[in-house]
Amino acid sequence: MLLLFPELKPYATHRLKVSALHELHVEEAGNPAGIPVVFVHGGPGGGTDGSSRRYFDPDFYHIIVFDQRGAGRSTPHAELEENNTQALVQDMEVIREFLQLDKWMLFGGSWGSTLSLVYAQTHPERVMALVLRGIFLCRDIDLQWFYQDGASRLFPDFWDNYYQHIPEAERHDMIAAYHRRLTGADEIARMGAAKAWSLWEGCCSTLRTNPHVVDRFSDPHFAMALARIEAHYFVNNTFLEKDQILNNADKLHGIPGIIVHGRYDVVCPLDNATALHKRWPDSELYIIRDAGHAASEPGITDALIKATNEMAKLFRPERAS
Ligand code: STX
Numbered sequence: 001m002l003l004l005f006p007e008l009k010p011y012a013t014h015r016l017k018v019s020a021l022h023e024l025h026v027e028e029a030g031n032p033a034g035i036p037v038v039f040v041h042g043g044p045g046g047g048t049d050g051s052s053r054r055y056f057d058p059d060f061y062h063i064i065v066f067d068q069r070g071a072g073r074s075t076p077h078a079e080l081e082e083n084n085t086q087a088l089v090q091d092m093e094v095i096r097e098f099l100q101l102d103k104w105m106l107f108g109g110s111w112g113s114t115l116s117l118v119y120a121q122t123h124p125e126r127v128m129a130l131v132l133r134g135i136f137l138c139r140d141i142d143l144q145w146f147y148q149d150g151a152s153r154l155f156p157d158f159w160d161n162y163y164q165h166i167p168e169a170e171r172h173d174m175i176a177a178y179h180r181r182l183t184g185a186d187e188i189a190r191m192g193a194a195k196a197w198s199l200w201e202g203c204c205s206t207l208r209t210n211p212h213v214v215d216r217f218s219d220p221h222f223a224m225a226l227a228r229i230e231a232h233y234f235v236n237n238t239f240l241e242k243d244q245i246l247n248n249a250d251k252l253h254g255i256p257g258i259i260v261h262g263r264y265d266v267v268c269p270l271d272n273a274t275a276l277h278k279r280w281p282d283s284e285l286y287i288i289r290d291a292g293h294a295a296s297e298p299g300i301t302d303a304l305i306k307a308t309n310e311m312a313k314l315f316r317p318e319r320a321s
Contacts, residue, residue, distance in 0.1 A: 001298055001299075001301075001302045002301070002302045002305040002306060002309075003301065003302075003305075004051060004054035004055065004301060004305070005054045005055070005056065005057060005058060005305075006054070007050060007054065008029055008030070008053060008054070008058055009029065010027035010028055010029045010053070010065070011028055011029060011032070012027065012028045013025070013026065013027045013028075014026040014027070014028075014098070016066075016091075016094060016095065016098060018069070018087075018090075018091045018094050019082050019087070021076065021079065021081055021082050022069045022070070022074065022075070022076070022079065022082060022083075022087075022091075023074060023075050024066055024067060024068075024069070024074045024091060024095070025066060025067045025072060025073035025074050026064065026065070026066040026095055026098075027053075027064070027065045027066070028062065028063065028064055028099070029053045029058065029063040029065070030053070030056060030057075030058035030059075030060075030061045030062055030063040031058060031059055031060065031061060031062055032062055033062070034058075034059070034060050034061045034062040034063075034316075035060060035061050035062065035105060035128070035311070035312060035315050035316060036061075036062045036064060036099070036101045036103070036104040036105065036128075037056055037061050037062070037063055037064065037104060037105040037106070037107055037308070038064040038065075038066070038092065038095070038096075038104050038105070038106055038107065039052045039053065039055070039063070039064065039065045039066075039107050039108070039112075040092075040106055040107065040108030040112035040113075040115050040116045040119075041067070041068065041071065041072070041108075041109075041111075041112050042108075042109050042110035042111040042112045042134075042136075043068075043071060043110075043111045043225075043226050043229055043230055044068060044071070044088070044111045044115070044229045044230060044233050045068075045070060045071045045078070045225040045226040045227070045228065045229030045230055046071060046072075046110075046111070046222075046225075046226055047067045047068075047071040047072025047073070047074075047222070047225060048065045048066070048067055048072050049072075051296075052065045053065050055107060055295075055301075055304050055305055055308055056107075056308050057308070057309065057312060060312040060316060061308070061312065064095065064099065064104070066091075066095055068088050068091070068115075069082070069083045069087060069088060069091065070083055070225055070228075070229050071225050071226075071229060072225070077221070077224070077225060078224045078225040078228045078229065080183070080228060080229065080232045083229065083232065084233075084236070084239040085115065085118055085233070085238055085239040085240060086239060088115055089115070089118055089119050089122050089123075092115075092119055093123065093126075096126065102126075103125075103126050103127065103128045104126065104127070104128060105127075105128045105129045105130070105131065105311060105315075106119065106120065106127060106129075106130050106131070106132075107130075107131045107132075107304075107308065108130075108131075108132055108133070109132070109133035109134045109295050110133070110134040110136050110267065110268060110293065111136055111138075111230075112132075112133075113132040113133065113134060113135045113136055114136045114137070114138050114238070114245070116130055116132060117130070117132070117245050117252070117276075118240070118244070118245065120251070120252055120255060121245070121248045121251040121252065124251055124252070124254075124255060127255050128255075128315065129255065129256045129257065129258075129311050129314070129315075130252075130255060130256075130257040130258075130283075131257070131258050131260075131304065131307045131308060131311060132257065132258070132259050132260070133259075133260045133261065133295055133300060133304055134260075134261060134262065134265055134267070134268050134293045134294075134295075134300075135259060135261055135268060135272040135273040135276050136267075136268045136272060137243075137245050137246065137272045137275065137276065138237075138238040138240055138245070139242075139243055139246075140237075140242070142268065142269075142272065143175065143234050145269060146201075146204075146266075146267055146268075147174050147175050147234070148173075148174050148175070151204055151266050151267070154204075154266055155203065155204050155266065158199075158200060158203040158204065159200070161196055161199065161200070162174075162196055162197065162199070162200035165178075165192070165193065165196040166178070175231060175234045175235055176235060178193055178197050178227070178231050179231040179232065179234075179235045181193035182194060182197070182227055182228045182231050182232075183228065183231075183232070190224070190228075191220060191224070193227065194220070194223040194224045194226075194227035194228065195218060195220070195223050195227075197223070197226075197227035197230070197231065198217045198218065198222065198223035198226050198227050199214065199217055199218055199223075201217060201226070201267060202214045202216065202217025202218070203217075204266045204267055204292070204293070205217075205267055205292060205293045205294040206292050206293070206294045206296070206297060207262070207264055207290065207291055207292040207297060210294075210296070212296075213294060213296065245276070246275060246276065246279055249276070249279035249280050250279075252280045252282065252283075253280075253281075253282065254282060255282055256282050256283075256311075256314065257280060257282060257283035257284070258283070258284050258286065258307040258310065258311070259273050259276065259277055259283050259284065259285045259286065260286050260288065260300055260303040260304055260307060261273035261285070261286070261287055261288065262287075262288045262291030262292045262293060262297060262299070262300055263287050263288060263289055263290075263291065264290075264291065264292050265291070265292050265293040266292060266293065267292075267293040268293060270287065273285055273287070286303050286307075288300055288303055
């Protein structure tokens with residue numbers, strides 16, 4: 001089993017102003033002459049941390065990590081104005097041009113897979129390869145499954161806390177009910193809703209409930225960005241057309257991809273990955289037999305690092321062994 005690469009510090013960090021309102025945190029690590037790879041984080045609103053750069057061999061990769069609008073160290077924190085899928089795709093173009101890169105590899109899990117796929121379908125000529133984990137197609141059935149009726153039946157104990165937070169009269173549309181509280185004037189109500197929303201996701205992310213993951217999702221700063229930004233995207237159908245990603249799968253033609261998905265992923269069920277893989281002949285699918293959703297699951301981490309090592313061989317056969 002492969003483990004994360006050792007901790008490493010960025011050799012450069014940047015603040016990129018991408019609109020009158022939003023400023024992004026961007027960092028570069030590894031080998032500046034290596035294969036450029038961008039880490040696309042989940043949520044939306046999840047942000048990055050020190051582990052984000054550790055999926056890539058720093059001798060072979062030029063590692064780019066950034067926090068999407070309102071997430072992590074980007075500012076304003078948890079901001080919803082001018083925050084949508086198309087703006088995030090555009091921001092990735094701003095980052096790519098700022099770093100003077102012709103093409104790059106995308107590495108994204110969960111919402112990071114969604115955004116990577118939308119980016120690749122918009123700018124296929126800019127994408128060398130995709131390494132994706134915990135595919136999230138953001139179809140109606142995917143949102144219904146996790147936030148309304150589905151995952152509730154596998155984790156009824158954790159569901160109770162998420163469900164009870166909303167009065168009965170509003171429970172027919174849980175995403176809308178949370179969105180009202182997360183965007184309301186009452187700060188205490190916003191914080192309470194953020195914690196209940198985020199905890200639900202944290203508790204379901206791993207095969208066995210992991211206290212470190214639950215702690216991270218309970219952190220008020222983390223929970224506020226994750227919950228507000230997710231609910232904002234989801235009430236807007238993630239700013240995508242119905243089944244947009246599958247319907248545009250032909251645009252991925254010729255882009256090599258590795259998909260890693262846990263068989264017991266309850267946040268984003270495995271059929272997200274099989275549906276994508278069927279329509280994208282250039283992809284390989286690895287189903288991890290004893291894993292849920294999170295990148296930190298041992299089998300998922302192992303498969304992701306194998307995937308980036310394979311891609312390093314593909315793009316630098318003379319250097320990688
Ligand atoms: N959200 C799925 C997602 O993108 C519904 C996701 N799940 N966990 C994460 O993101 C983080 C660990 C990045 C917060």
